[in-house]
Structure formats: C-alpha cells, structure tokens
Amino acid sequence: MGQIDVPVVPVTTVHGQPIEMRDGTVLRASVHHPADGQGHRTVLVRSPYGEPTLRSEPVTSYLQAGLAVVLQHCRGRGDSDGEFTPWVDEGRDGADTVAWIRAQPWSNGEVVAIGMSYLAGCALQLAAERPEGLKAVVATMTPHDFYDGLNYLGGALAFGSAHQWAALQGLLGALHEARSGDAAAFGRLGTASQLMAGVPDVAVPPADQPVGEVFPGWREWVAHPERDAYWAELAETLRHDRIEVPVMHTAGWFDIFLKGTLENHRRLGGRLIVGPWTHLGRDGTAGDVNFGPRASAQAAMLEAEHFGHLLGNEGGAPVKIFVMGRNEWRDEEEWPLKRAVPTDFHLRPGGVLSTEPAADGAAPTVFPHDPADPVPTLGGNLLLADARNVGARIQESGHPGVRAFTTEPLAEALEVTGEVTAVLHGTTTAPGSDWTVKLVDVHPDGRAFNVADGIVRAPSAAVRHEVDLIATSHVFLPGHRIRVDVAASNYPRFDVHPSRTASTQTLGHPSAITLPVIPA
The missing domain is CATH 3.40.50.1820 (Alpha/Beta hydrolase fold, catalytic domain)
Incomplete structure (x- = not known):
C-alpha cells in the first residue's frame, strides 16, 4: 500500500x-x-x-x-x-x-x-x-x-434581491444588537426572519415595504431612484x-x-x-x-x-x-471576444424573430401592462426568498403581458458569446413604462429556458429604448429556436413601475436584439 x-x-x-x-x-x-x-x-x-x-x-x-x-x-x-x-x-x-x-x-x-x-x-x-x-x-x-448593477438596473429597482439582502441585514443587525444587550432586538429578529421567507406584497410600493422598519438602509436606497449625490458619495469608496x-x-x-x-x-x-x-x-x-x-x-x-x-x-x-x-x-485571450459579429435579430409582426427586418409600414405589436398582475419572475440573475427561482428556468407561457418573437428551428448551431443588447421602439399610454427583454432557448420538445434578460425604465415621451441584457456564452443547438420575450414587468426581480398605471404598450419597428455571434 x-x-x-x-x-x-x-x-x-x-x-x-x-x-x-x-x-x-x-x-x-x-x-x-x-x-x-x-x-x-x-x-x-x-x-x-x-x-x-x-x-x-x-x-x-x-x-x-x-x-x-x-x-x-x-x-x-x-x-x-x-x-x-x-x-x-x-x-x-x-x-x-x-x-x-x-x-x-x-x-x-x-x-x-x-x-x-x-x-x-x-x-x-x-x-x-x-x-x-x-x-x-x-x-x-x-x-x-x-x-448600477447592485440596487438598480436600467433605472429599475432590483427589488427582489435588494429586499432579500435588506431583510438579511435586518436579521444580522438585530442579532448584533441582541448580543449587545438590546432586549427590543428580539422582536426585530422575528420580523426580519418573516420578511426573508416571504414574497413582498406587489400592492405595497417599495418605500412602504416593512423591511424598512428592520433595516433603515432600505429607505435610503428607494429614496434615491436615480444616480444622484447619495450614490456618487458611496462610489468614492470604490x-x-x-x-x-x-x-x-x-x-x-x-x-x-x-x-x-x-x-x-x-x-x-x-x-x-x-x-x-x-x-x-x-x-x-x-x-x-x-x-x-x-x-x-x-x-x-x-x-x-x-x-x-x-x-x-x-x-x-x-x-x-x-x-x-x-x-x-x-x-480566450480577451473579453469581449473580438471575433464576435454583432447580428441583429428583428422583432417582426406575428411573433417572428428574424435577421430580416420588418417591412415598411408593418403593423406594431400591442400588449397590456397590469401593475396588479405583473409578469412573474422565472429565473435569471437574482436572489429571492425562493432560492430555486434563479438561473435557467423553464419559461411558462400564457401571461397576457408577454409578447414572444421566435425564429424558425436552426439548421446549424449558433454560438452567442459576448455582450447582448436590444433596442425597442415603443410607446405607452402610462406616464412612463418599463421595457423588459428576455433571451430564451426553445428546445425541440417545446421546453424553453431563459438565457439572459434586462430592463430599462423610460419616461412616457421616450420611443427608443436601449435594454442591456449584460452578457452570455450560449450555443443554440440545431433544431432549437431563439426566442425573445418582451414585457413591461418582471416581478419581483424588478419593482413594478412607480406610476402603477394599467396601460397599453405598443411595440413598433425597427425593434431588434443584437447578438454577438461567433463565426463557425
């Protein structure tokens, strides 16, 4: 031996x-x-x-x-x-x-x-x-x-993850105070534990969420929805x-x-x-x-x-x-990869996704937004009370607030590696709107999995919306289809738009997602 x-x-x-x-x-x-x-x-x-x-x-x-x-x-x-x-x-x-x-x-x-x-x-x-x-x-x-990228993304509050971390800090703070002899801290321990385990009520605006009672930092975050002097001062520490x-x-x-x-x-x-x-x-x-x-x-x-x-x-x-x-x-020798070819996939009428743009005068795509019934979060880059709701999740269809655009089955594998962005041309009947974009891989058996997603919060006057889906490295295999889902909400990953107004979204042309395609 x-x-x-x-x-x-x-x-x-x-x-x-x-x-x-x-x-x-x-x-x-x-x-x-x-x-x-x-x-x-x-x-x-x-x-x-x-x-x-x-x-x-x-x-x-x-x-x-x-x-x-x-x-x-x-x-x-x-x-x-x-x-x-x-x-x-x-x-x-x-x-x-x-x-x-x-x-x-x-x-x-x-x-x-x-x-x-x-x-x-x-x-x-x-x-x-x-x-x-x-x-x-x-x-x-x-x-x-x-x-940017921590508490807010694209101007929208990264609600679910920020809420979960704030509740955790409320718990840790109460533990520390209890060890220091503060008897009142035990009550905050129970409240923070409940907040960590539950899903925040969509009807309660972020500023009124009870997590602010156990972690005061929450109130500061939501009181500064834009990158102002508060965030600039913190940035000086990094x-x-x-x-x-x-x-x-x-x-x-x-x-x-x-x-x-x-x-x-x-x-x-x-x-x-x-x-x-x-x-x-x-x-x-x-x-x-x-x-x-x-x-x-x-x-x-x-x-x-x-x-x-x-x-x-x-x-x-x-x-x-x-x-x-x-x-x-x-x-690889660098990031992003220099050999990647930015390729536009256009969102066309009838739910078609294609490298060919829509015809002039093509009809827009219309969909609703109901702040009381936002599109539910299914996976992505986040932390939630439900630890399973993260990463690549099966994307269920049928929510009225989602419009999907899908390619034909791919004849050959297509590798997407690099930064992913989308440009939407759209209007809303509300005083401001969120525009969310999700890149999805549809398997031959019909199962669909999210690959990347992003959001931008825009005023009502804006008609051109740039959405940052960050990055990925993913190969869409032969027989698979590329899908892009567009909506006006993704809750609780992001907070519901502060206007909290039911609205009609009109997505026009040219709207497209740009994928960094690696040549075969």
Whole structure:
C-alpha cells in the first residue's frame, strides 16, 4: 500500500482577536498562522455575515500553502463593535487591518485579500485605499458600483434581491444588537426572519415595504431612484483608478453581479473566469438546468486558480469561459471576444424573430401592462426568498403581458458569446413604462429556458429604448429556436413601475436584439 507524505503544519490560532481602527472602534477576527516563528504572507477576508459564513473559507488549504489567515467581522457585525453601514467603512477598516497585520511577528509584511459578493467588495475597497503591503486581490461575483448593477438596473429597482439582502441585514443587525444587550432586538429578529421567507406584497410600493422598519438602509436606497449625490458619495469608496494591485475576477452567467464583475474586469484588467453559476451555487446546476460534470467550480479547479493568484504564481489564459449548450470550458485571450459579429435579430409582426427586418409600414405589436398582475419572475440573475427561482428556468407561457418573437428551428448551431443588447421602439399610454427583454432557448420538445434578460425604465415621451441584457456564452443547438420575450414587468426581480398605471404598450419597428455571434 502506498504512503502519503503529508507535512506537519503546527498552527497558532486566536479567536476574537481585537484590532483597533483609526476611530477607536474595535473589530474582531480569527487569526491563524503557522507556528514556525517565521513571517508569512497573509490572506485577509472581511465579512458582514457573521461567523457561519467564514466557516466556508479554506483555512486549512491556506495554511498548508504557507499562508497566514485573518478572518475579520466587519464593524457592527459578528463579534465586532460599532455600527454597520453598508460599504461606507470597508476601505478604511480594511486598510487599518492591513497595517495591524504587517506589524505582527508572524507577518512578512505582505497581504492579499479575497472574497465573494460583499466580501469581494471589501477587498476592492481596501485596494482602493492603496495600503502598503497589499499585493493582490481575488474578487468573486461583486458589483462595480453601488447603484448600477447592485440596487438598480436600467433605472429599475432590483427589488427582489435588494429586499432579500435588506431583510438579511435586518436579521444580522438585530442579532448584533441582541448580543449587545438590546432586549427590543428580539422582536426585530422575528420580523426580519418573516420578511426573508416571504414574497413582498406587489400592492405595497417599495418605500412602504416593512423591511424598512428592520433595516433603515432600505429607505435610503428607494429614496434615491436615480444616480444622484447619495450614490456618487458611496462610489468614492470604490475608485477603480486608485487600484494598482493585480485583481483576478470570477463571475457566473446567472449571477446577480455578472455586470459588475465584467465591468470590474474591464476597468482593472486581470484574469477572468466565468462559469454557468448562480450567486449561491457553483456546482454546475443553475435553476432547472444541469450543465454537466465539468461545469462545477471544483471541476474547473477554481480554488487552485485563486491560490495561484494569491501566491503570485500566475498561469492559464487571460480569460476562461464556460460555453453553455456545448457545456465546455474554453480559453480566450480577451473579453469581449473580438471575433464576435454583432447580428441583429428583428422583432417582426406575428411573433417572428428574424435577421430580416420588418417591412415598411408593418403593423406594431400591442400588449397590456397590469401593475396588479405583473409578469412573474422565472429565473435569471437574482436572489429571492425562493432560492430555486434563479438561473435557467423553464419559461411558462400564457401571461397576457408577454409578447414572444421566435425564429424558425436552426439548421446549424449558433454560438452567442459576448455582450447582448436590444433596442425597442415603443410607446405607452402610462406616464412612463418599463421595457423588459428576455433571451430564451426553445428546445425541440417545446421546453424553453431563459438565457439572459434586462430592463430599462423610460419616461412616457421616450420611443427608443436601449435594454442591456449584460452578457452570455450560449450555443443554440440545431433544431432549437431563439426566442425573445418582451414585457413591461418582471416581478419581483424588478419593482413594478412607480406610476402603477394599467396601460397599453405598443411595440413598433425597427425593434431588434443584437447578438454577438461567433463565426463557425
């Protein structure tokens, strides 16, 4: 029988390590480092979600790679003192923590930061502070801006995901207050738990949603529906022009922060890996579709890719993407792909989708919008109370507020890889309207799955509407059909248009979706 050579790694661990910030607030962390008396490069992870989330960090693997590890609770969360205000303090607190790490005898003065979602935002905000000793960042599934692509998309409130996160923060805040001795916090715990589990009432406008009672930040978000000074001030905490260290980006085709991660990559450079993943799942299944055994983060050796970057051992292609439909990984030299050919598919009368435009004078397509009965969300890049309603879901037909445009069955495979946009020419009888567009793959057996979607919120006077469907890499196989669904709502992914007016939408010509087609 073979023998395995496993090195012994004596480790020193301290839980509840106090680290004082520049304003005197004490944050606490779990610190792990090899007990060999030498200095080590240190991995810093900062989280607002408490100790259970930090359990998922591969501490043992970090230590075996010769790294020290600091897992810190953001202020006002977990064991840390202070008050949690999303995104405001993370850069400064991160920089102060880096300075503390570099002063420790087990540190060699070098720090790297890693995280996913808010944790990745902490790492990027830290990098924007340019602390001495920071060497690299791994940022997974994180926004590039706190307005665009996070709380709002196309001018519409990303209602379902924002509501779910606000309810979670209400829960975490109540837990923190209860630990601090606030007896009234126990009542807020129950309210926040109920809000996390339920679907918000469509009849209640966002500003009046009860989630604002457990998390005041919600009221601020919905009070600023446009990118005004409130959002501009927050943006100053994530200045891409101040980030100098190398950043590695990880994204998911069905992640809520796909746009943010791709934009971070565009602004900062660095390696990019995009899988068929949702925000909370990287096992290769997204919604109703399993993309095969090679689709998981484990199969893609994602942890090893991250470790290589943190250790300064760069390797692999600049871009690595998972091509859905063919269900295979592919290396690329850049994103977006230069060889992609922007191809217009026109929305024609009678529900036809074709590369041929509609004839002059062709009749428009008319459909209703009822704010009391919005088109229900079926999958996409989001987080909802129903964790199953994410990713590629079977698209049920029949809602009166949807108009579908479909190609003939494809004779050959057609690969769409890159940024997806649509331009609609339409009017509404309401004082303003939302225009939603969904790209759908219709299988030969009639099952239809969403690929990408987007929204734009427009005033009533507007007649030309540009809709950003972000991006994808998807092959429509022979015999499949490409479909585009147009509507005026997608709830609760987005809030119902604030006018809350029943209306008639008139979609005219030329209206088209532009797909980045990869030549065969």
